[in-house]
Amino acid sequence: MDVYKITGGKRLSGTIKVNGAKNSAVALIPASILANSPVQIEGLPGISDVWTLKNILEEIGGEVSFEDGTMSIDPTNMIDMPLPNGNVKKLRASYYMMGAMLGRFKHAAIGLPGGCFLGPRPIDQHIKGFEALGAKVTNEHGAIYLRADELRGAKIYLDVVSVGATINIMLAAVLAKGQTTIENAAKEPEIIDVATLLTNMGAKIKGAGTNIIRIDGVEELHGTNHTIIPDRIEAGTFMILAAAAGDGITIDNVIPFHMEALTAKLREMGVDVQESDESIHIPKPENLQAIDVKTLVYPGFATDLQQPFSVLMTQAEGSSMITDTIYSARFKHIDELRRMNASGRVEGRAAIITGPTPLTSATVVASDLRAGAALVIAGLLADGETEIREIYHIERGYSEIVEKLRGLGAEIRRETIDPVTSTKSDLSSDAN
Ligand SMILES: CC(=O)N[C@H]1[C@@H](OP(=O)(O)OP(=O)(O)OC[C@H]2O[C@@H](n3ccc(=O)[nH]c3=O)[C@H](O)[C@@H]2O)O[C@H](CO)[C@@H](O)[C@@H]1O
Numbered sequence: 196m197d198v199y200k201i202t203g204g205k206r207l208s209g210t211i212k213v214n215g216a217k218n219s220a221v222a223l224i225p226a227s228i229l230a231n232s233p234v235q236i237e238g239l240p241g242i243s244d245v246w247t248l249k250n251i252l253e254e255i256g257g258e259v260s261f262e263d264g265t266m267s268i269d270p271t272n273m274i275d276m277p278l279p280n281g282n283v284k285k286l287r288a289s290y291y292m293m294g295a296m297l298g299r300f301k302h303a304a305i306g307l308p309g310g311c312f313l314g315p316r317p318i319d320q321h322i323k324g325f326e327a328l329g330a331k332v333t334n335e336h337g338a339i340y341l342r343a344d345e346l347r348g349a350k351i352y353l354d355v356v357s358v359g360a361t362i363n364i365m366l367a368a369v370l371a372k373g374q375t376t377i378e379n380a381a382k383e384p385e386i387i388d389v390a391t392l393l394t395n396m397g398a399k400i401k402g403a404g405t406n407i408i409r410i411d412g413v414e415e416l417h418g419t420n421h422t423i424i425p426d427r428i429e430a431g432t433f434m435i436l437a438a439a440a441g442d443g444i445t446i447d448n449v450i451p452f453h454m455e456a457l458t459a460k461l462r463e464m465g466v467d468v469q470e471s472d473e474s475i476h477i478p479k480p481e482n483l484q485a486i487d488v489k490t491l492v493y494p495g496f497a498t499d500l501q502q503p504f505s506v507l508m509t510q511a512e513g514s515s516m517i518t519d520t521i522y523s524a525r526f527k528h529i530d531e532l533r534r535m536n537a538s539g540r541v542e543g544r545a546a547i548i549t550g551p552t553p554l555t556s557a558t559v560v561a562s563d564l565r566a567g568a569a570l571v572i573a574g575l576l577a578d579g580e581t582e583i584r585e586i587y588h589i590e591r592g593y594s595e596i597v598e599k600l601r602g603l604g605a606e607i608r609r610e611t612i613d614p615v616t617s618t619k620s621d622l623s624s625d626a627n
């Protein structure tokens with residue numbers, strides 16, 4: 196079993212670089228299926244979700260290489276192979292195989308996706324979109340089967356603003372006959388990034404980044420070169436780390452405009468966020484004040500930063516509340532933070548945290564990706580050695596995290612421990 200061991204309590208300083216965006220990467224890679232010649236994507240993060248998608252494209256006959264952040268994908272010999280199990284269960288974004296394979300082959304059979312458990316994560320809006328485009332969709336033994344004689348453009352109103360449904364419908368619609376309109380579309384920067392790739396492949400898309408997207412179907416799409424946008428969630432995680440445990444940290448390769456909601460909330464707490472063109476500097480913060488935060492769809496405060504931000508709240512003076520309007524059960528990290536002496540409780544869709552509290556080391560478990568990121572920040576703050584387990588969640592979304600944090604002076608290492616000798620009693624003491 197692999198774990199992170201962190202000796203906390205040191206203030207960190209220096210420059211930390213952000214990688215390409217996970218939530219773009221996991222859509223850009225499947226989008227390449229729609230091309231009739233090779234696609235090259237630069238700046239991809241070396242996270243496990245990207246490697247899993249590489250394996251999935253190879254399973255369906257793609258020729259794929261991935262080196263130094265550049266993935267070259269030759270989709271010419273891909274086939275409409277069913278993918279009911281296996282790799283597709285390892286990540287949430289394997290749902291993009293549905294839209295991309297339906298678009299290219301008019302047929303797909305994809306297992307229901309995995310990814311973080313954050314409460315119910317239905318895909319009904321994706322399916323509503325595919326059906327509107329003319330696909331027959333059935334759920335057979337946990338896999339979604341999609342079949343269409345032809346795909347025809349349609350007007351689709353999303354009942355829920357969904358990143359995944361917006362991108363998946365775009366993927367299925369770019370090769371459909373006629374015009375598709377997605378109303379109440381999500382506006383995340385990753386949607387613009389995917390639309391940019393598809394446009395450079397020859398697609399006709401207007402309005403990506405607004406709540407109405409119009410797509411005029413084309414006969415075919417060709418290969419292209421694309422550079423991915425920076426990861427605003429990784430950048431946000433580092434900004435929160437800088438506010439919690441920094442002694443002057445510069446976060447490099449950021450689009451400050453993407454960070455506006457987080458920046459506003461940090462400033463409200465008393466953090467001095469200094470923006471440049473492609474970087475953000477946060478000097479050593481003093482006297483953090485309690486605030487309330489509510490997660491919302493973009494450009495609101497990202498749910499993916501809710502868990503890391505709750506660690507920062509443990510260091511602020513007073514009682515803070517963080518409400519997650521997107522995911523009802525994204526609070527498993529609170530129990531783990533309580534093991535580390537944090538004072539917090541969950542009430543419905545909100546966590547209430549009182550500070551400032553000195554955190555203490557413990558053996559804790561990452562229940563999901565951003566819970567893991569939160570525990571890394573907590574471990575860096577805590578006195579003594581913290582052990583974080585189930586780190587495969589963290590490595591779905593953060594590449595070279597150990598090396599990057601060491602670059603700031605952190606004492607963190609990845610270690611393989613024996614699960615038998617590391618007794619369960621490490622984890623069994625009740626959280627206070
Ligand atoms: C791979 C990827 O990009 N993951 C991100 C994506 O997830 P994902 O695309 O799964 O999230 P969505 O934007 O679709 O979900 C938003 C909300 O809509 C609900 N919903 C969604 C689809 C649907 O068909 N029906 C439905 O009810 C969800 O349960 C959730 O409450 O956006 C989330 C919200 O910003 C982020 O937390 C994830 O990091």
Ligand SMILES: C=C(OP(=O)(O)O)C(=O)O
Binds near residue numbers: 311
């Ligand atoms: C929830 C997340 O990812 P996924 O949708 O891939 O599970 C995340 O990135 O925080």
